[in-house]
Amino acid sequence: MPKGLLEHVNISATDPDRSAALLERLCGWKERWRGPSMLGGRTIHVGTDRQYVALYTGDQVKGDFAKGAPLNHVALEVDDLAAAEGVVKEAGLEPFGRGDYEPGERFYFFDWDGIEWEVVSYE
Template sequence: MSNGKLEHVNITVSDPQRSATLLHDLFGWHIRWEGPSMAAGHTIHVGRDDQYIALYTNPDVQAADPKFNKGEPLNHIGVTVDDLDSVEAKVVAAGLEPFGHDEYEPGRRFYFFDWNGIEWEVVSYR
């Protein structure tokens, strides 16, 4: 039996640098790679050495500045943190609005939508 491990998630955003900066500020992630990609696009890989989010864009996406609906194509991306309150303060400082605060086993959490309507869940198991 092989033990699978999630390596990355690739999402489309209108401004990869803005999204990478937010993920760095919230989670301490770094840019692993950045460069040209398909359809005259640009991609930034931001995360840790063994896991990352690929932030993809191309000229059509940038021109449209899309706003995706929840569930089209995904419900949310979940990230665990040690200090939930400090991350929430950074979300607010970025001009984004936390919601859905809840505490149930096994932890506390909140959600927020980024500029493209992608929902993020931030959870602490401490």
């Protein structure tokens, strides 16, 4: 049976530079690529050598996304939850829903476009 790995997720962002900077600070990631999108607009890839988030923007990207339509949240694993929460607060965003339950401790936040992110630590 094949084994899989989530290689990337592509999301829309009104300001991909701002979102990329947050993800770089939050996860210790790097920018892998940036350039024009095949369908117009532009994209920034930020992540590791094997996995990344593609942040797309174009004229049709207006923000104010609704939770659950269809995305509920994107989860990120970090090794220092308190430091990650500090990064989120420094960005002017508000962590909520902090919980410590199996299998790890976590919190959530909405970014500037209304996308919900979960940040979890198993340390």
